[in-house]
Amino acid sequence: GPKVLQIPSHQIIDMGQMVTLNCDPVSNHLYFYWYKQILGQQMEFLVNFYNGKVMEKSKLFKDQFSVERPDGSYFTLKIQPTALExSxxxxxxSSLGQGADYTxxxxTRLLVI
Amino acid sequence: TQTVSQxxxxxxxxxxxSVELRCNYSYGGSIxxxxxxxxxxxxxxFLLKYYSGNPVVQGVNGFEAxxxxxxxxxxxxxxxxxxxxSxxxxxxxxxxxxxxxxxxxxTRLLVSP
Structure with a gap:
């Protein structure tokens, strides 16, 4: 079936540096999301994005976080600067609509050292 | 605010x-x-989804909810x-x-041979 591709699969970065996580969503999907999962724990909602705008974000989506999808390219999550937490x-x-199945x-496994 | 408890x-x-994995939710509106x-x-x-109609929904690989x-x-x-x-x-x-x-x-399901 259709797939969401994430690049890179692993990233190690020094604390304080900037990192960009890339996502290539399903081509006809309109809603995009980022979730954070610490090892062995729950999937935590970060943000969703539709029509070029952040629609909703959680408390985990700190000021150092930003998302964009310029001109239908990758949907990116940028963290600047990174912190140990x-990791x-x-x-x-991505999903076609509200309430639709997520793909x-x-x-991307991020390790901040 | 919606919550989910496993x-x-x-x-x-x-x-x-046979196995049953439990899920309880709280939410005030349509979900x-x-x-x-x-x-x-x-x-x-994605395995399966319910919105309305028959309360028993069939998913992939013999799962139902x-x-x-x-x-x-x-x-x-x-x-x-x-x-x-597993x-x-x-x-x-x-x-x-x-x-x-x-x-x-x-819920982590472990199926022993």
Whole structure:
């Protein structure tokens, strides 16, 4: 079936540096999401994005976080600057509409050292 | 605010056994209820969803779930599990007017041969 591609699969970065996580969503999907999962724990909602705008974000979506999807290219999550507590697996998802099934990527494992 | 509760963090059964994974939710309006499966090191995969109509919904690989408004539940069942069903299962809820899906804490299912 259709897939969400996340690049890179792993990223190690020094604390304080900037990182960009890339997501190539399903081509006809309109809603995009980022979730954060610390090892063995729950999937935590970060943000969703539709029509070029952030529609909703959680308390975990700190001021250092930003998202964009310029000109229908990758849907990106940027963290600047990174902190140790940002270490987690970040999952991108997309859906055709509200309430529709999500298609998830395989995640980007981020380690901040 | 919608919440999802999965009371069992771990469930262990033998291959061929039946299994029920429990999910209770709280939400004041119309909702979508879903189940997702996460194999180790992968993103979440959609299993099934309920919005209205027949309270028993069929999903992939022999899974089904039953919605109960009186119990605020959406338990997942399978009549005969296979070792490949070992994974973490997440129950999820989203409001029809909202943009985000909220996940439960997950139930790790281990199927012993």
């Amino acid at each position: 940002d 987690a697996v970040y999952f991108c998802a 998830f990527g395989s995640g | 009371s069992d963090a771990h469930v262990t059964v033998f291959e061929g056994d 979508y209820l879903s189940w997702y499966i996460q194999h180790h090191g992968h993103g979440l995969q 039953e919605f109960s408004k009186s119990d605020s539940s959406f338990h997942l069942r399978k009549a005969s599990v296979h070792w490949s069903d 994974a973490v299962y997440f129950c999820a809820v989203s409001g029809t007017g909202g943009y985000k899906v909220v996940f439960g804490s997950g």
